Amino acid sequence: MSLVSTMERALRSPLGHLEQVRGLWAADADDRLVHALLFDGPDGVGKYLSALHLAAGLFCSEGPGEPCGRCGPCHRFSSGGAESNHPDLLIVDPADWEWEQIKLEAIAPREDGEVPTRRSVEGFLDLSSVEGGHRVVILREAHLMNPAAQNALLKTLEEPRPGTVLVLVTSRPEELLDTIMSRVMRVHFGRLDLTAAAHLIHELGPEGLDERMAADLARWSDGSPGRALMLLAQGRPAERELLAALVGGKAGPIECSRRVWELDGDFPGKTERAKARSRARAMLDLLLEVLLDLERFGAGRPGEELAHGDLVGDLCGRGRLPFERLPRVHQLLRQCRMDVLGNLTPEAVLDRAFLGFATLLP
Numbered sequence: 001m002s003l004v005s006t007m008e009r010a011l012r013s014p015l016g017h018l019e020q021v022r023g024l025w026a027a028d029a030d031d032r033l034v035h036a037l038l039f040d041g042p043d044g045v046g047k048y049l050s051a052l053h054l055a056a057g058l059f060c061s062e063g064p065g066e067p068c069g070r071c072g073p074c075h076r077f078s079s080g081g082a083e084s085n086h087p088d089l090l091i092v093d094p095a096d097w098e099w100e101q102i103k104l105e106a107i108a109p110r111e112d113g114e115v116p117t118r119r120s121v122e123g124f125l126d127l128s129s130v131e132g133g134h135r136v137v138i139l140r141e142a143h144l145m146n147p148a149a150q151n152a153l154l155k156t157l158e159e160p161r162p163g164t165v166l167v168l169v170t171s172r173p174e175e176l177l178d179t180i181m182s183r184v185m186r187v188h189f190g191r192l193d194l195t196a197a198a199h200l201i202h203e204l205g206p207e208g209l210d211e212r213m214a215a216d217l218a219r220w221s222d223g224s225p226g227r228a229l230m231l232l233a234q235g236r237p238a239e240r241e242l243l244a245a246l247v248g249g250k251a252g253p254i255e256c257s258r259r260v261w262e263l264d265g266d267f268p269g270k271t272e273r274a275k276a277r278s279r280a281r282a283m284l285d286l287l288l289e290v291l292l293d294l295e296r297f298g299a300g301r302p303g304e305e306l307a308h309g310d311l312v313g314d315l316c317g318r319g320r321l322p323f324e325r326l327p328r329v330h331q332l333l334r335q336c337r338m339d340v341l342g343n344l345t346p347e348a349v350l351d352r353a354f355l356g357f358a359t360l361l362p
């Protein structure tokens with residue numbers, strides 16, 4: 001992955017969403033920036049990066065506006081690796097707490113007198129600004145707040161402190177209390193168009209990522225650079241190359257199935273077995289995605305509109321595609337997916353899936 005840290009990235013403009021962020025800086029310059037914002041939109045489109053960019057531009061000594069990248073506040077913002085060293089910024093990210101939900105203690109100080117491991121939102125906002133400007137809280141995956149945490153946050157929203165800005169970031173605003181929704185200004189972040197997404201993936205991706213691959217990833221991720229970077233981190237393009245070898249007649253189904261286990265990739269799971277299941281599921285998902293594209297192509301959608309249009313094109317270029325077999329293969333792949341979840345040996349399930357998929361080859 002890129003060596004550029006998230007914070008350094010956030011100092012630069014989040015392409016595609018700059019207008020929304022500029023509007024908020026302009027509001028701040030006129031002293032009419034609201035104290036609670038909700039950034040919503042699909043996963044991976046740049047909501048969090050935009051929230052960081054907003055904060056950097058509020059802190060910058062030349063701001064509010066595009067962060068200069070040279071002043072003291074900009075330097076403090078971007079130093080510190082994955083986290084920011086700026087003393088007036090608090091980021092609440094459930095991933096840092098290794099929590100599946102955001103608990104009360106992330107929002108309000110503990111009442112049992114125990115010292116919390118991290119600062120709560122309330123505890124942070126109670127302190128005055130270190131640098132004399134705004135204090136900013138970014139609450140990532142805000143929909144993961146449990147009911148107690150949401151109620152505590154409601155109190156914070158009802159008693160705003162001057163100079164504070166709270167940004168809730170979420171892809172699922174419907175899971176937040178109506179009373180929270182009525183107290184925040186909603187800013188929507190849509191999918192990027194494929195050209196902008198490809199540009200961003202090329203810029204943020206690892207060195208050596210060529211433009212063609214960036215464009216493929218933009219289509220594959222449906223215009224979501226965050227998802228594209230995750231696909232890269234998991235080594236998914238290599239899986240796709242395996243499939244291309246199968247489709248192009250350069251490797252047989254069992255050979256491809258075996259090679260899946262040799263690919264580099266970081267798959268979620270606490271045990272080796274769980275990781276193997278995640279890997280098998282990812283491969284099965286890819287087979288299903290390609291199959292769905294074949295069905296769409298058969299129904300008249302042009303190949304260039306499809307995430308895997310190139311594979312579909314290669315497959316169709318080798319002879320007539322047996323469209324009548326698609327439903328059966330589809331059913332087989334779905335069954336394989338259930339079998340992996342049901343704890344059957346993932347290696348054997350993948351063999352079966354690849355053999356089934358290969359019945360579509362000429």
Ligand SMILES: [Zn+2]
Nearest residue numbers: 060068071074
């Ligand atoms: Zn600056």
